[in-house]
Amino acid sequence: xxxxxxxxxxxxxxxxxxxxxxxxxxxxxxxxxxxxxxxxxxxxxxxxxxxxxxxxxxxxxxxxxxxxxxxxxxxxxxxxxxxxxxxxxxxxxxxxxxxxxxxxxxxxxxxxxxxxxxxxxxxxxxxxxxxxxxxxxxxxxxxxxxxxxxxxxxxxxxxxxxxxxxxxxxxxxxxxxxxxxxxxxxxxxxxxxxxxxxxxxxxxxxxxxxxxxxxxxxxxxxxxxxxxxxxxxxxxxxxxxxxxxxxxxxxxxxxxxxxxxxxxxxxxxxxxxxxxxxxxxxxxxxxxxxxxxxxxxxxxxxxxxxxxxxxxxxxxxxxxxxxxx
Numbered sequence: 183x184x185x186x187x188x189x190x191x192x193x194x195x196x197x198x199x200x201x202x203x204x205x206x207x208x209x210x211x212x213x214x215x216x217x218x219x220x221x222x223x224x225x226x227x228x229x230x231x232x233x234x235x236x237x238x239x240x241x242x243x244x245x246x247x248x249x250x251x252x253x254x255x256x257x258x259x260x261x262x263x264x265x266x267x268x269x270x271x272x273x274x275x276x277x278x279x280x281x282x283x284x285x286x287x288x289x290x291x292x293x294x295x296x297x298x299x300x301x302x303x304x305x306x307x308x309x310x311x312x313x314x315x316x317x318x319x320x321x322x323x324x325x326x327x328x329x330x331x332x333x334x335x336x337x338x339x340x341x342x343x344x345x346x347x348x349x350x351x352x353x354x355x356x357x358x359x360x361x362x363x364x365x366x367x368x369x370x371x372x373x374x375x376x377x378x379x380x381x382x383x384x385x386x387x388x389x390x391x392x393x394x395x396x397x398x399x400x401x402x403x404x405x406x407x408x409x410x411x412x413x414x415x416x417x418x419x420x421x422x423x424x425x426x427x428x429x430x431x432x433x434x435x436x437x438x439x440x441x442x443x444x445x446x447x448x449x450x451x452x453x454x455x456x457x458x459x460x461x462x463x464x465x466x467x468x469x470x471x472x473x474x475x476x477x478x479x480x481x482x483x484x485x486x487x488x489x490x491x492x493x494x495x496x497x498x499x500x501x502x503x504x505x506x507x
Contacts, residue, residue: 184468184504186496188216189403189478191227192237195423198483202235206243208486212479212493213247213254219497223255225476228262230298234427234483241274248282256282259371260291260353264312265302269336271316272323276342284344289353289371290316294435310358317350317366324348355438364388372396373440398473401440402455403481406495410458413492418447420482421456456481461499468504 190209194202213224226243229236237243240258247256263271278286292309293299299306322329326341342348352363355373357380363370364384372378378396385392407413425441432439444450451458459467468475477496479489 184472185222185398185474186216186219187222187400187474187476188212188224189227189476190224190237190243190480191229192243192480193232193234193424193427194483195234195420197419198485200480200483200485204486205480205483206246208480208489209243210246210250212489214250215493215497217251217254219501221254223257225257225259227259229295230262230265231301232427234423241278244278244286245281248278248285251285254285256286258286258288261288262293262298263290263316264293264304264309265298268312268316268319268331269323269338272320272338275320275348276324276338276340279342279344279348280340284348287349287351289351290367291353292359294437295431296435313352313362314366320350321347360384364390369393371399373438400474400476402457403476403478404464405456405458405477405479406461406464406492406500407458408460408495410460413488414447414451414458416488417456417458417481417484418450420484422447422450422482424482425450425455461495461503464496464500465503468500 192202192205192209194200194205216224224247226240226247227237228240230238240261244256244258247254275286275288290313292313294306296306299308319331322331323336323338324342324347326337326339328335328337330336349368350366351369351371352359352367353371354360354363355377357377360370360372360377360381361384364381365388370378370381372381375396382392405413405417422444426443428439428441429443432441440455442453444453450456477493479493480486
Protein backbone atom coordinates (compact mmCIF):
# COMPACT_ATOMS: atom_id res chain seq x y z
CA UNK A 183 0.00 0.00 0.00
CA UNK A 184 1.31 3.44 -0.93
CA UNK A 185 1.93 5.99 1.81
CA UNK A 186 1.17 9.62 0.93
CA UNK A 187 2.84 12.64 2.55
CA UNK A 188 2.92 16.42 2.21
CA UNK A 189 6.03 18.54 2.66
CA UNK A 190 6.46 22.26 3.32
CA UNK A 191 9.59 24.39 3.73
CA UNK A 192 8.01 27.74 2.74
CA UNK A 193 10.73 28.91 0.36
CA UNK A 194 9.62 32.00 -1.53
CA UNK A 195 12.15 33.29 -4.08
CA UNK A 196 11.71 36.79 -5.51
CA UNK A 197 9.88 35.56 -8.61
CA UNK A 198 7.11 33.89 -6.56
CA UNK A 199 3.72 35.54 -6.91
CA UNK A 200 2.25 34.63 -3.51
CA UNK A 201 3.15 36.27 -0.22
CA UNK A 202 4.53 34.29 2.69
CA UNK A 203 1.27 34.93 4.55
CA UNK A 204 -0.68 33.45 1.63
CA UNK A 205 1.61 30.43 1.54
CA UNK A 206 1.31 29.72 5.26
CA UNK A 207 -2.47 30.03 5.08
CA UNK A 208 -2.55 27.65 2.13
CA UNK A 209 -0.23 25.19 3.87
CA UNK A 210 -2.56 24.99 6.87
CA UNK A 211 -5.55 24.47 4.57
CA UNK A 212 -3.64 21.77 2.69
CA UNK A 213 -2.77 19.97 5.92
CA UNK A 214 -6.43 19.92 6.93
CA UNK A 215 -7.25 18.68 3.42
CA UNK A 216 -4.57 15.97 3.66
CA UNK A 217 -6.07 14.69 6.89
CA UNK A 218 -9.50 14.53 5.27
CA UNK A 219 -8.05 12.49 2.40
CA UNK A 220 -6.42 10.03 4.81
CA UNK A 221 -2.83 10.99 3.98
CA UNK A 222 -0.09 9.64 6.22
CA UNK A 223 1.62 12.78 7.44
CA UNK A 224 3.22 16.13 6.74
CA UNK A 225 6.91 17.00 6.85
CA UNK A 226 8.01 20.48 7.96
CA UNK A 227 11.60 21.65 7.54
CA UNK A 228 13.95 24.18 9.17
CA UNK A 229 16.69 26.50 7.95
CA UNK A 230 17.75 29.99 8.97
CA UNK A 231 18.83 33.17 7.24
CA UNK A 232 17.92 31.96 3.76
CA UNK A 233 17.34 34.65 1.13
CA UNK A 234 14.11 32.98 0.09
CA UNK A 235 12.55 32.92 3.56
CA UNK A 236 12.91 29.19 4.24
CA UNK A 237 10.90 28.44 7.38
CA UNK A 238 13.08 29.19 10.43
CA UNK A 239 10.51 28.15 13.04
CA UNK A 240 9.06 24.69 12.36
CA UNK A 241 7.92 24.34 15.98
CA UNK A 242 5.56 27.30 15.64
CA UNK A 243 4.46 25.99 12.25
CA UNK A 244 3.86 22.54 13.74
CA UNK A 245 1.73 24.03 16.50
CA UNK A 246 -0.47 25.71 13.90
CA UNK A 247 -0.79 22.47 11.92
CA UNK A 248 -1.62 20.54 15.09
CA UNK A 249 -4.34 23.04 15.95
CA UNK A 250 -5.92 22.65 12.51
CA UNK A 251 -5.85 18.84 12.47
CA UNK A 252 -6.74 15.96 14.77
CA UNK A 253 -5.02 12.82 13.47
CA UNK A 254 -2.39 13.87 10.90
CA UNK A 255 1.18 12.92 11.97
CA UNK A 256 3.51 15.94 11.87
CA UNK A 257 7.18 15.27 11.17
CA UNK A 258 9.77 17.98 11.70
CA UNK A 259 12.42 16.85 9.26
CA UNK A 260 14.75 17.97 10.24
CA UNK A 261 14.94 19.91 13.49
CA UNK A 262 18.44 21.39 13.69
CA UNK A 263 18.97 20.68 17.36
CA UNK A 264 22.28 22.49 18.06
CA UNK A 265 20.70 25.81 17.06
CA UNK A 266 18.20 25.54 19.94
CA UNK A 267 18.62 26.02 23.66
CA UNK A 268 18.07 22.50 25.06
CA UNK A 269 15.77 23.62 27.88
CA UNK A 270 13.61 25.70 25.55
CA UNK A 271 13.57 22.82 23.07
CA UNK A 272 12.44 20.34 25.73
CA UNK A 273 9.65 22.67 26.86
CA UNK A 274 8.51 23.57 23.34
CA UNK A 275 8.39 19.93 22.26
CA UNK A 276 6.51 19.06 25.44
CA UNK A 277 3.86 21.70 24.73
CA UNK A 278 3.65 20.54 21.11
CA UNK A 279 3.21 16.99 22.34
CA UNK A 280 0.16 18.10 24.33
CA UNK A 281 -1.32 20.28 21.59
CA UNK A 282 -0.99 17.46 19.07
CA UNK A 283 -1.73 14.61 21.52
CA UNK A 284 1.52 12.95 20.53
CA UNK A 285 1.44 13.57 16.76
CA UNK A 286 4.60 15.71 16.42
CA UNK A 287 7.66 13.63 15.55
CA UNK A 288 10.88 15.66 15.47
CA UNK A 289 13.83 14.21 13.55
CA UNK A 290 16.85 15.71 15.27
CA UNK A 291 19.71 16.72 12.99
CA UNK A 292 23.15 18.22 13.66
CA UNK A 293 22.91 20.76 10.82
CA UNK A 294 25.64 21.71 8.37
CA UNK A 295 25.41 25.40 7.43
CA UNK A 296 28.10 27.47 9.15
CA UNK A 297 26.07 30.66 8.74
CA UNK A 298 23.24 29.28 10.84
CA UNK A 299 25.59 28.40 13.69
CA UNK A 300 27.30 31.79 13.57
CA UNK A 301 23.93 33.51 13.86
CA UNK A 302 23.35 31.91 17.28
CA UNK A 303 26.94 32.39 18.46
CA UNK A 304 28.07 28.81 17.85
CA UNK A 305 30.50 26.93 15.62
CA UNK A 306 30.05 23.78 13.56
CA UNK A 307 32.52 22.13 15.90
CA UNK A 308 29.93 22.49 18.69
CA UNK A 309 27.64 19.95 17.00
CA UNK A 310 29.09 16.74 18.41
CA UNK A 311 28.86 17.74 22.06
CA UNK A 312 25.36 19.11 21.59
CA UNK A 313 24.04 16.01 19.83
CA UNK A 314 25.73 13.62 22.27
CA UNK A 315 24.22 15.43 25.24
CA UNK A 316 20.78 16.22 23.87
CA UNK A 317 18.94 12.91 24.25
CA UNK A 318 20.08 12.31 27.85
CA UNK A 319 18.98 15.87 28.59
CA UNK A 320 15.55 15.37 26.99
CA UNK A 321 15.01 12.11 28.84
CA UNK A 322 15.74 13.79 32.16
CA UNK A 323 13.69 16.86 31.27
CA UNK A 324 10.65 14.88 30.18
CA UNK A 325 10.65 12.81 33.37
CA UNK A 326 9.09 15.77 35.15
CA UNK A 327 11.55 15.32 38.01
CA UNK A 328 14.09 17.96 39.16
CA UNK A 329 17.64 17.37 37.93
CA UNK A 330 20.90 19.26 37.67
CA UNK A 331 22.47 20.10 34.32
CA UNK A 332 25.77 21.94 33.97
CA UNK A 333 25.41 23.19 37.52
CA UNK A 334 21.85 24.45 37.06
CA UNK A 335 18.73 23.07 38.77
CA UNK A 336 16.07 22.29 36.15
CA UNK A 337 12.49 21.04 36.23
CA UNK A 338 10.36 20.79 33.10
CA UNK A 339 6.61 20.74 33.63
CA UNK A 340 4.14 19.54 32.62
CA UNK A 341 5.30 16.08 31.69
CA UNK A 342 4.67 15.23 28.04
CA UNK A 343 1.39 13.78 26.84
CA UNK A 344 3.25 10.82 25.30
CA UNK A 345 4.39 8.28 27.86
CA UNK A 346 6.95 7.47 28.94
CA UNK A 347 8.18 10.25 26.62
CA UNK A 348 7.82 11.41 23.01
CA UNK A 349 9.77 9.34 20.47
CA UNK A 350 13.26 10.57 19.65
CA UNK A 351 14.34 10.24 16.02
CA UNK A 352 17.67 11.31 14.59
CA UNK A 353 18.66 12.05 11.02
CA UNK A 354 21.94 12.38 9.17
CA UNK A 355 24.14 11.21 6.33
CA UNK A 356 27.31 10.10 8.12
CA UNK A 357 28.57 7.19 10.17
CA UNK A 358 28.96 9.34 13.29
CA UNK A 359 25.29 10.32 12.96
CA UNK A 360 24.30 6.66 12.58
CA UNK A 361 26.44 5.69 15.57
CA UNK A 362 24.90 8.44 17.69
CA UNK A 363 21.40 7.38 16.72
CA UNK A 364 22.18 3.76 17.64
CA UNK A 365 23.36 4.92 21.05
CA UNK A 366 20.61 7.40 21.89
CA UNK A 367 17.64 7.50 19.50
CA UNK A 368 14.56 5.39 18.93
CA UNK A 369 15.10 5.43 15.16
CA UNK A 370 17.55 6.72 12.56
CA UNK A 371 16.31 8.51 9.43
CA UNK A 372 19.28 8.66 7.03
CA UNK A 373 19.72 10.06 3.55
CA UNK A 374 20.67 6.69 2.06
CA UNK A 375 20.56 2.92 2.66
CA UNK A 376 24.34 2.51 3.07
CA UNK A 377 24.39 4.56 6.26
CA UNK A 378 21.30 2.75 7.51
CA UNK A 379 23.09 -0.59 7.24
CA UNK A 380 25.89 0.81 9.39
CA UNK A 381 23.22 1.92 11.88
CA UNK A 382 21.92 -1.65 12.05
CA UNK A 383 25.46 -2.89 12.74
CA UNK A 384 25.86 -0.38 15.54
CA UNK A 385 22.56 -1.46 17.08
CA UNK A 386 23.72 -5.08 17.03
CA UNK A 387 26.95 -4.12 18.83
CA UNK A 388 24.83 -2.63 21.60
CA UNK A 389 22.51 -5.62 21.82
CA UNK A 390 19.55 -3.61 20.59
CA UNK A 391 16.79 -5.01 18.35
CA UNK A 392 17.34 -4.97 14.60
CA UNK A 393 14.87 -2.56 12.95
CA UNK A 394 15.13 -4.44 9.64
CA UNK A 395 15.83 -2.84 6.27
CA UNK A 396 15.58 0.90 5.86
CA UNK A 397 11.92 1.98 5.68
CA UNK A 398 10.79 3.12 2.25
CA UNK A 399 11.39 6.80 1.58
CA UNK A 400 10.58 9.03 -1.33
CA UNK A 401 13.43 10.07 -3.60
CA UNK A 402 11.24 12.45 -5.59
CA UNK A 403 8.24 14.73 -5.28
CA UNK A 404 5.02 14.32 -7.26
CA UNK A 405 2.85 16.84 -9.05
CA UNK A 406 -0.34 15.90 -10.90
CA UNK A 407 -1.59 17.63 -14.02
CA UNK A 408 -3.87 16.90 -16.95
CA UNK A 409 -1.18 18.43 -19.18
CA UNK A 410 2.17 17.60 -17.53
CA UNK A 411 4.25 19.50 -20.11
CA UNK A 412 2.35 22.73 -19.60
CA UNK A 413 2.39 22.37 -15.80
CA UNK A 414 6.12 21.68 -15.83
CA UNK A 415 6.83 24.85 -17.79
CA UNK A 416 5.23 26.89 -15.01
CA UNK A 417 6.72 25.11 -11.98
CA UNK A 418 10.17 24.32 -13.42
CA UNK A 419 11.84 27.57 -12.25
CA UNK A 420 10.60 26.87 -8.73
CA UNK A 421 11.98 23.33 -8.75
CA UNK A 422 15.24 24.61 -10.23
CA UNK A 423 15.50 27.17 -7.44
CA UNK A 424 15.08 24.50 -4.80
CA UNK A 425 17.58 21.98 -6.16
CA UNK A 426 20.21 24.59 -7.06
CA UNK A 427 20.02 26.26 -3.66
CA UNK A 428 20.37 22.95 -1.81
CA UNK A 429 23.30 22.01 -4.04
CA UNK A 430 25.01 25.34 -3.40
CA UNK A 431 24.59 24.92 0.35
CA UNK A 432 25.96 21.38 0.25
CA UNK A 433 28.95 22.31 -1.89
CA UNK A 434 29.85 25.18 0.43
CA UNK A 435 29.62 22.91 3.48
CA UNK A 436 31.28 19.92 1.81
CA UNK A 437 28.47 17.51 2.67
CA UNK A 438 26.51 14.90 0.76
CA UNK A 439 23.25 15.98 -0.84
CA UNK A 440 20.77 14.22 -3.13
CA UNK A 441 20.22 17.55 -4.91
CA UNK A 442 22.17 18.53 -8.04
CA UNK A 443 22.67 21.82 -9.89
CA UNK A 444 20.79 22.28 -13.16
CA UNK A 445 20.98 25.10 -15.68
CA UNK A 446 18.83 23.21 -18.18
CA UNK A 447 15.18 22.70 -17.24
CA UNK A 448 14.75 19.72 -19.55
CA UNK A 449 17.70 17.99 -17.88
CA UNK A 450 16.21 18.76 -14.49
CA UNK A 451 12.96 17.09 -15.48
CA UNK A 452 14.70 14.05 -16.92
CA UNK A 453 16.63 13.53 -13.67
CA UNK A 454 13.39 12.43 -12.04
CA UNK A 455 13.42 14.16 -8.66
CA UNK A 456 10.45 16.26 -9.76
CA UNK A 457 7.73 14.11 -11.33
CA UNK A 458 4.84 15.73 -13.16
CA UNK A 459 2.35 12.99 -13.95
CA UNK A 460 -1.16 12.61 -15.24
CA UNK A 461 -3.52 11.06 -12.70
CA UNK A 462 -3.65 7.94 -14.87
CA UNK A 463 0.14 7.55 -14.92
CA UNK A 464 0.27 8.03 -11.15
CA UNK A 465 -2.43 5.40 -10.64
CA UNK A 466 -0.36 2.96 -12.71
CA UNK A 467 2.70 3.60 -10.53
CA UNK A 468 0.65 2.96 -7.40
CA UNK A 469 -0.73 -0.27 -8.88
CA UNK A 470 2.83 -1.33 -9.71
CA UNK A 471 3.75 -1.14 -6.04
CA UNK A 472 5.05 2.36 -5.37
CA UNK A 473 5.61 2.53 -1.62
CA UNK A 474 5.86 6.26 -0.90
CA UNK A 475 4.59 9.38 -2.66
CA UNK A 476 5.63 12.82 -1.45
CA UNK A 477 3.72 15.93 -2.49
CA UNK A 478 5.64 19.22 -2.16
CA UNK A 479 2.82 21.38 -3.51
CA UNK A 480 4.40 24.82 -2.99
CA UNK A 481 7.95 23.71 -3.79
CA UNK A 482 10.22 26.68 -4.40
CA UNK A 483 7.38 29.16 -3.93
CA UNK A 484 4.83 27.64 -6.33
CA UNK A 485 1.60 29.62 -5.94
CA UNK A 486 -1.17 28.15 -3.81
CA UNK A 487 -3.47 28.18 -6.85
CA UNK A 488 -1.11 25.93 -8.85
CA UNK A 489 -0.52 23.76 -5.79
CA UNK A 490 -4.25 23.18 -5.37
CA UNK A 491 -4.58 22.17 -9.02
CA UNK A 492 -2.26 19.24 -8.38
CA UNK A 493 -3.78 18.24 -5.05
CA UNK A 494 -7.34 18.47 -6.39
CA UNK A 495 -6.53 15.90 -9.07
CA UNK A 496 -5.28 13.55 -6.36
CA UNK A 497 -8.61 13.88 -4.58
CA UNK A 498 -10.90 13.74 -7.59
CA UNK A 499 -9.17 11.19 -9.79
CA UNK A 500 -6.51 9.22 -7.95
CA UNK A 501 -8.16 8.44 -4.63
CA UNK A 502 -11.39 7.08 -6.16
CA UNK A 503 -9.37 4.87 -8.50
CA UNK A 504 -7.28 3.31 -5.75
CA UNK A 505 -9.99 3.05 -3.09
CA UNK A 506 -10.03 -0.45 -1.67
CA UNK A 507 -6.82 -1.48 -3.37
